[in-house]
Amino acid sequence: MSEIKLPLDALYPTAQQDLRIQRAEGLLTSRCMRGRGFSYAPPAPFHFDMASARERLFGLIDEKEARAHGYAGRVEAESRPPASPPLSATVEKALTGCVSESAKAVSGGVENVDPSVLDELSMRTGGMAEADERVKAKFREWSACMKAEGFAFADPWQPNDDPRWQPGKPTAVEKRTAVADVRCKHSTGLVDTWYTVLVGYQREAMSTFAGQLGRLADATATRDRNAKRVLADAR
Numbered sequence: 001m002s003e004i005k006l007p008l009d010a011l012y013p014t015a016q017q018d019l020r021i022q023r024a025e026g027l028l029t030s031r032c033m034r035g036r037g038f039s040y041a042p043p044a045p046f047h048f049d050m051a052s053a054r055e056r057l058f059g060l061i062d063e064k065e066a067r068a069h070g071y072a073g074r075v076e077a078e079s080r081p082p083a084s085p086p087l088s089a090t091v092e093k094a095l096t097g098c099v100s101e102s103a104k105a106v107s108g109g110v111e112n113v114d115p116s117v118l119d120e121l122s123m124r125t126g127g128m129a130e131a132d133e134r135v136k137a138k139f140r141e142w143s144a145c146m147k148a149e150g151f152a153f154a155d156p157w158q159p160n161d162d163p164r165w166q167p168g169k170p171t172a173v174e175k176r177t178a179v180a181d182v183r184c185k186h187s188t189g190l191v192d193t194w195y196t197v198l199v200g201y202q203r204e205a206m207s208t209f210a211g212q213l214g215r216l217a218d219a220t221a222t223r224d225r226n227a228k229r230v231l232a233d234a235r
Contacts, residue, residue, distance in 0.1 A: 003054075004054040004057055004058075004195070006054075006122075006198065006199060006202055007199060007202040007203050007206055008118055008121060008122055008125075008202050008205070008206065009050060011118055011206075011213055011216060011217055011220075012050060012118060013220050013224070015047045015049075017220060017223075017224045017227075018045075018047045019045040019047050020224060020227045020228065020231065021106060021223050021224060021227045022045035022046070023045050023227070023231060024102075024106050024226070024227035024228075024230040024231055025042075025099075025102045025103055025106050025227075026042030026043070026045070026102075027042070027230060027231065027234055028098075028101070028102035028105055028106070028230060029042055029095070029098045029099050029101075029102040030042055032097075032098035032101055032102060033094060033095065033098050036094045036098070038091055038094055038095075040095065040098075056160075057126075058156070058185070058190075058191050058194050058195070059156040059157065059160045059181070059185070060160060060178055060181055060182055061182055061185055061186075061191055062182065063179060063182045063183065066175065066178035066179045066181065066182045067175060067178070067179050068170075068175075069170055070165060070170030070171070070174035070175045070177075070178045071159065071160055071162070071165045071170075071174060071177075071178050072165050072166065072167040072168065072169075072170065072174075073167070105226070105230070106223055106226045106227055106230065107219070107222075107223050107226070108222075108226055109222055109226070110218075110219040110222045110223060111215055111218070111219060113212065113215045113216045113219050115216060115219075117209065117212060117213070117216065118213075118216070121202070121205045121209065122202075124205070125198060125201040125202045125205050126198065128201045129194060129197045129198040129201055130194075132197050132201075134193055134197050135190075135193060135194050135197050138188055138189065138190040138193045138194065139154070139155045139156070139190070141188040141189075141190070142155075142156060142184050142185060142188050142190050143155065145180075145183075145184035145187060145188055146159075146180060146181065146184050149180040149183075149184070150180075151177055151180055151181075156181065156185065156190070159177050159178070159181050160181075162174075162177075
């Protein structure tokens with residue numbers, strides 16, 4: 001499974017929408033600050049890639065990664081921008097007001113819908129899938145497979161979260177465990193079953209919360225249209 005796609009993904013803003021909305025809000029915030037006598041450069045827009053968050057949705061599933069890096073993965077050097085100087089109370093107050101005004105301007109005409117419902121439904125359906133007897137049966141098959149390989153774990157999260165593993169320092173035992181884990185996940189069909197069950201629960205949730213999710217989708221579309229207008233007017 002090279003890329004994990006789930007039904008609820010379609011309701012999150014696309015990268016284009018997300019970045020466009022952030023640019024529009026940043027532009028309006030900068031303009032508002034200028035009107036209050038302050039110079040302000042908004043932070044660069046950043047879109048969180050959902051695919052990267054899904055890499056370990058079912059634990060480790062890539063044998064090549066398991067063999068090379070074990071569970072903790074490779075340690076990437078952190079690249080942090082230099083810290084911004086602290087703002088004075090006056091500037092911070094002005095900025096807070098401008099950020100709020102800019103968000104309201106871009107969200108103009110949008111019904112107040114809490115976007116966290118998507119994350120809540122993702123977490124809820126994930127828990128429902130793990131508690132489903134079809135997945136639990138596969139966990140037991142996986143556990144028996146691991147036992148045959150010399151490892152005693154009741155479920156895939158136990159080796160995944162083993163405190164023995166240290167980031168960037170995979171031991172031979174960790175790698176052997178990780179490879180056996182991945183192989184057992186695939187040989188038992190655990191990942192396919194887990195994914196199928198999760199998709200089913202997400203589709204049920206989308207039907208149950210259709211009204212709320214529809215309003216959220218409409219709100220995203222409205223904010224995107226407003227953002228396009230803000231950016232077009234600034235040219």
